[in-house]
Amino acid sequence: MLTCQELTELVTEYAEGRMGPWRRIEFWMHLGMCKHCRAYVSQLRATVRAVGALPPEPVPPEVKDELLERLRHMRPAR
Amino acid sequence: MSDPPPSAAGPDGSEAELLRRLRARDEAAFAQVIDRHHGSLLRFALGFVRSRAVAEEVVQETWLAVLDGLGSFEGRSSFKTWLFRILANRAKTRGAREQRSVPFSAFADPAEPDAPAVDPSRFRPDGGWAAPPERWDADTPERRLQTREALRCLEEALESLAPAQRTVLTLRDIEGLDSAEVCNILEITETNQRVLLHRARSRLRAALEAHLAAGGSPC
Ligand SMILES: [Zn+2]
Numbered sequence: 001m002l003t004c005q006e007l008t009e010l011v012t013e014y015a016e017g018r019m020g021p022w023r024r025i026e027f028w029m030h031l032g033m034c035k036h037c038r039a040y041v042s043q044l045r046a047t048v049r050a051v052g053a054l055p056p057e058p059v060p061p062e063v064k065d066e067l068l069e070r071l072r073h074m075r076p077a078r
Numbered sequence: 079m080s081d082p083p084p085s086a087a088g089p090d091g092s093e094a095e096l097l098r099r100l101r102a103r104d105e106a107a108f109a110q111v112i113d114r115h116h117g118s119l120l121r122f123a124l125g126f127v128r129s130r131a132v133a134e135e136v137v138q139e140t141w142l143a144v145l146d147g148l149g150s151f152e153g154r155s156s157f158k159t160w161l162f163r164i165l166a167n168r169a170k171t172r173g174a175r176e177q178r179s180v181p182f183s184a185f186a187d188p189a190e191p192d193a194p195a196v197d198p199s200r201f202r203p204d205g206g207w208a209a210p211p212e213r214w215d216a217d218t219p220e221r222r223l224q225t226r227e228a229l230r231c232l233e234e235a236l237e238s239l240a241p242a243q244r245t246v247l248t249l250r251d252i253e254g255l256d257s258a259e260v261c262n263i264l265e266i267t268e269t270n271q272r273v274l275l276h277r278a279r280s281r282l283r284a285a286l287e288a289h290l291a292a293g294g295s296p297c
């Protein structure tokens with residue numbers, strides 16, 4: 001049987017679709033029976049979503065202006 | 079040689095249109111691409127070179143190389159993959175020249191001393207939870223993760239990751255690239271990529287958990 005601790009080390013392997021079929025079944029069965037590990041997996045998913053929703057770091061205007069200025073002096077690529 | 083149509087290169091069909099506008103030197107399109115990726119490019123570059131100033135230089139060179147190279151970009155990979163490959167090449171060269179203290183081999187061998195996903199003291203000797211995680215969305219929905227303090231906590235945790243972990247996480251979870259693209263950009267194996275991603279995600283989760291357990295106070 002997979003322990004909770006083992007499961008926390010296997011989540012990414014599972015999420016990446018890199019788990020063999022038997023391991024996968026063990027993983028499912030554990031999740032089916034263990035609400036704590038379900039909570040853990042749902043926290044990880046929420047973390048990944050929160051990271052993906054981080055607002056992009058604002059680009060300093062002078063950096064952007066300089067790049068756009070360089071662009072104006074280039075001829076069309078094709 | 080037959081190229082796949084550019085629209086097949088990216089997950090969104092708007093990529094062909096974006097490329098068309100970039101090739102036509104459309105300033106608004108370029109500004110949009112800069113806004114969207116500059117922060118990630120900078121974070122990425124910082125994984126290879128010593129200082130923020132050098133990273134900024136490398137990113138700027140990358141943008142110029144992108145402008146120069148658009149004409150010959152054939153759409154064999156997605157625009158994003160292409161962009162990060164250009165940056166990776168430049169950043170690696172620069173990092174090697176600097177003989178940076180965090181070597182690129184950090185990517186080849188992510189085996190830092192056993193860093194468990196969860197603090198072992200949270201488990202009983204039999205491997206079951208002794209201090210189980212709470213459900214974040216049980217009584218209060220995910221809004222808890224969207225407060226300014228939670229976002230700052232997440233950003234700080236991201237900054238404090240080992241460079242290789244931060245780089246992989248940035249490409250996967252912020253830029254939305256898939257594992258094959260990330261392996262291609264960083265020239266690492268699928269297993270290395272997964273281990274780095276695993277550690278990075280686990281750390282960020284732990285940071286958010288600690289933040290929420292402290293009642294949402296700043297990290
Ligand atoms: Zn469990």
